[in-house]
Amino acid sequence: MDANATPYDLRLSEADWDLEASGEGLEWDGEGSSVTLTREQFRFPRPGANRDLRPTDRRGAARDRYGHWFFIGPGRRDIRLVRAGERQSVRYWPVETPPSEPVGDFAPLVPPPAPEPVALSGLAVTEHHHLVVGVPSLPGLLLFDLHGGGPPVELRWPFAFAPVDMAPAPGDGLWVLDHPPGGPAARLWRLDHDFRVHDLGGAGAPPAPVEDFGPSPLPAQPCAERIERGFALPFDLRPDVVEGLPDDSVLLLEGTRILRVRRSGEPVPFAFDAGQLRGAPHDIAFLPAGDGVAGRLFAVDTEGNQAYAFLLSADGTELTPTLEYFPLRLFAGRGLVRAGDAVYFDSGERWLALVDRRTPRYGVEGSVLLHGFDSARPDCVWHRLLLDACLPAGTSVSVQSRAGDTPELLAAAEWVDEPAPYLRGDGSELPAAPRPRAERPPGSGTWELLLQRATGRHLQLRLRVTGNGRRTPRLFALRVYRPRFSYLREYLPDVFAQDPVSASFLDRYLANPEGIFTAIEDRVATAQRHYDVRTVDGDYLPWLASWLGVVLEADWEDERRRLFIDHLPELFRLRGTRAGLLLMIRLAIDACPSAALFDAACDCGCGGGATAAFTPRIVESFLTRRVPAVALGDPSELDGPREVDSGERWTPAEGAAALHERWNAFLVARHGPQPAPARFPPLPPADPVDWRRFVREALAIPYEEPGSADVESWRRFLTSRYRRPEELAAAWGRAAVTAFADIALPAELPEQGAELLDWIQFVSIVLATERRAHRFTVLVPVRPEDSDEDRARRLSRVERVVLVERPVHTDYDIKPYWAACRVGEARVGLDTVIGEGSRFVAVVLGRDRLATGYLSVRPPGDVPDRLVVGRDRVRPDRGERP
Structure with missing residues (x-):
């Protein structure tokens, strides 16, 4: 009911409208949940010069698994072929033999006879790639092996046989419809994958299949009688x-x-x-x-x-x-x-x-009788009727009403024409209904009319729906308010109601502003819904988010915005953390985000579904010092796991002498004897290839590559550790250290003690932290079938989220990635395809990327359960493909 406590009766579902009992020319559209005019079959206008098809126009046709089309030619003397991707047919059979020309004095004595043309009737392609064509004059069938190739095989019938149509049967079988010459009934044949005739249940039939009825030479008449009686299905039809x-x-x-x-x-x-x-x-x-x-x-x-x-x-x-x-x-x-x-x-x-x-085509007129409106009040003045509907141009809905205090008076009352309904400009009168949008179809919304003379306890309505054949009204819901909340009775002196005629006019006149004011009062009374993220209109979501000091993304859907606002306290608490950043990224790009993202029971703390295999990932750069980024899902850094020599690696406790010995042995193993014992340089030499490999394979600790630009970092590290030059001199055993600014990067590796430990900690911890602790990479999942626009939109959303949600001192990269481990696309070292996955598709020129599929489509061919003698191996040798 509304703010004036005026209730309404609702007609919404299919049962409420009850079209089967009280409707005519109308039907319920379950897909659109609406009442429409009865849909009719569209009939293509018959052209003036249209020629009716004749049975002779119907000739056999079929397509093989490669996309090639076969059909019988116009004269029924040849088989035509339209290859996949082509538009013109060529002769497939019989094969045209070019005339032989004499070479010098050498020429055939008798020219080869031209093949005798035969009439063809019926054509089909079986599941295992056999083309079958009927030849009544044979009589029998021609079998073409489209998989193995070769000339056709004749399958002869031992009696009159006139196939008119064929169809593939399950299990590589074949159905053949036969019109025997002169016979009143047709026959139906069932052939198996070996083209043997099967028993169709005739009386006294031998077991199926008939072993001696196949492509091989056939016996004479005795088999014919058995086949005629037992394997053809006669009935009095053709x-x-x-x-x-x-x-x-x-x-x-x-x-x-x-x-x-x-x-x-x-x-x-x-x-x-x-x-x-x-x-x-x-x-x-x-x-x-x-x-x-x-x-x-x-x-x-x-x-x-x-x-x-x-x-x-x-x-x-x-x-x-x-x-x-x-x-x-x-x-x-x-x-x-x-x-x-x-x-x-x-x-x-x-x-x-x-x-x-x-x-679609619809009827032009329909009606429905709505009854069962009972106000339980005698002399009830029924107020207004509102219809949620879409009335396109050329369609209309008219309303008639009658009312009475008893069912007998109701049945005797005359129908009264009500005014034509008008479309409300501000949408539905219900405060919780969505506001009308600019992109709605023309004529859609809430249509309203004020009932004029409907007075009585019971009410009946008759709706007449009209269309133009191409368009139909759609009636979604109907509401009838009662009794009328009268401004005349409630707010004006009684003197205005003394004259019945003028009082009736004034009462109906004041009902217009009452409708406007009541709708406003309803919205005021339900204002609390604007503060609930579950019920607020989508247009008010930015306003609700501004209460918490956030601005919503312009391209986010309403459901994504509602989820974001509903969980803002959790997002604020996690802001600047890895878990919070992952939550925001998933909220921005997941196809169907839900509250499960914020499940506190998740082990990683970043959402209930964040542990799925194909989700965004954050690779922090400091984690990639010993673990290559490709192992964490970053395909752009391909420096993956490698083999190293077994044995203990060097640790700082062994001293510099042990490291020099390992370095010298490493150079001898790679380049032969050295002119002088080599000492490991703390800074990379001019050609750092050997130095970098030795650091990676022989040291048990990370060793960042220092350079001249790192001298200030070295001095800051020493200053923070020793505070005063005197303490540094005492720890290193030096007498002449007067200022930290005089200290340079070491040219020789310190032998042992505090100086060696300080240097190792600087290159393994301090320098690595300064270079990588503030950097991270966001890996965004993409799919091969995604378009360039979808990928750009997804990466753009992630870019905006990371820019706002990352810690201020950090820097980042955003990269797309494939699923690191997925059936069909698993990575084992290099990209190793385990099975046919999403990349096994045809590449379309100008649309797809290289390496996302096959350059051309391989025919589906090679039927797995078809072997060709002389070509396919039944048991191929190991290491060889069949």
Whole structure:
């Protein structure tokens, strides 16, 4: 209820609207949670010169796993091939033999005869890459091995055989639909992966498969009788199209009917209304989805201008039409073909995928009767009606009402036309509803009208919804307020209500400012929601954040902003720390950040989900002295782990003499005998390659590389340790040290004692700390499939966060990185791919980066369970690839 304690009745859900019982021409849109006009099937306008498709236009077609298309040519005398990426077809079979020309006096005595043309009927490609074509004059089939190559193999039938259509079957099998010449019924054949005929359940049939019925030479008539009786499925129909299903059953198209045939079963027709199509069905194709035989069946009629989709239930018993719109551009009529995860049609010699163009069409008028409004008060004056809806241009909603104190009076009351609703400029009257935004669709918002003469305990409303066929109103919610809070009765003297006519007009007139003032009072009464980050409008989030002295990022989403404001105390407490910086980075770039980031139980203290493998990382530079950065996930520093000689390393307790001996032995091992014993220099020589390797491999402590620029750091270190030159002289055993400014970097390594210890601590601790303690690197996860814009946006967000949240004295680098250890992209030393991961994709010129995929796509080819004699090895030798 509102600030005046005026309640309202709400219609929101599908059950509230009750369209099945009281609606006409309207339906519930579950995706948009709204009431709309009934959606209708869009019909492609029939062109004036449109020619209906004929059965002879339907010829076999199929696509192999390489993307090549095969189909029977126009004259049914050859097989045409459209290679992947090309638009023009070439002859695939029969192979054209060029005429032989005589060479000198040598020429063939009799020219080779030209191949006799044969009529072809039906074509399919099996799962294991066999192209099968029907030849009625053979009679039989031609088998082309697309994987192994070679000439076609003839599979002869021992009796009359006229295949009209084929379809792949599960397990590399094949379905063949046969119209025997002169016979009243058709026959259905099931071939296995070896192209042997299987028993389909006929009476007295021998066990399947028939061993002597295959590509090899066949016996004569005795086998024919068995096959005719036991392996062909006769029924009193002559379907023209067969389509295989995943459960090894088939769909058959016969006239205007679609039937499903199981093995060992009778054909069962679907409740398929061909009237949904403009003409008789011309061809069908099935696209499986989910378990069982669930999927979508596509059908095209003889007009050939669009395809229609039907949903097949998982049990294969129900076929439900959908309202998707699949136009067919210049459909040539060869048929619909399923290939992979899509269905294709032929446009000339090109094969295009069916795409839902989403061109909805709606009815032009509908209505709904809303009842059940009971105020429980006699003579109740119903106040106003508010409708959350979207009314595009060309659509409208009109309202009629009637009221009565009893159901009998309500039924006898006449319907009254109410004023046309108007769109509120300030949005919904509910104080917690979001304010209207500029990008909302035209006509969307809260529509309001003041009920004029609805007086009585019970109320009924009748809404008439109209559209223009292309657009529909969308009704999301309806609210009816009652009883009217009357300014006339509450605030004006009784003299203004003496005349009933003028009082009615004044009461309705004052209802206009009452609506404005009540909405303001409601917002005042619910002002506390503006101080709760969970309920405040997104527009007020920057204002709420300013109370805590922070400014929100302009490109953050509202949910990310709410999470940030809600956890500001924790972020302030962790500000300037590694954990706080990681929290802010994840809050800025995680796809779906949640309160789990701030889980105090996390071991690392930086968020409940921060220990995941592919998250931002901070590599502090001082940690990379002994551990290479690549081991911490930084791919830009490739100085990884290495082999070193076994044995004890030098420590300062051994003295300088032991270090000199190791240095001399190291040089002898690398360069041979030296002219004089070498002494280890504390500063790197002009050619520091050997010096650096020795420091890395022979010392048990870190040894930073000092230079002339570090003399001031050396003096500051000594000053902080000894305070006065006299103390330094006494510790080092020197008599002439008058000022720290006179001390230079040592030219020779001190032999032992405090002077050696001071130098070693300076190069191993002080110098390393000064150079690296204030630096760190932020590694930002990126994915190979991310676009340049996504990567730039992610790095920019991290840059802004680090600039604000880092400690003031620190410096940083920001680098992207791949996942350091992920299936398919694990790094073992060098980049070693364990399995096919995200980089195994085709590189597109001008869009992708090198080294993020293959330069060209390798055919999916090499069917793993297909071996070719003479080419593939059954058991390859070790170290050799098959």
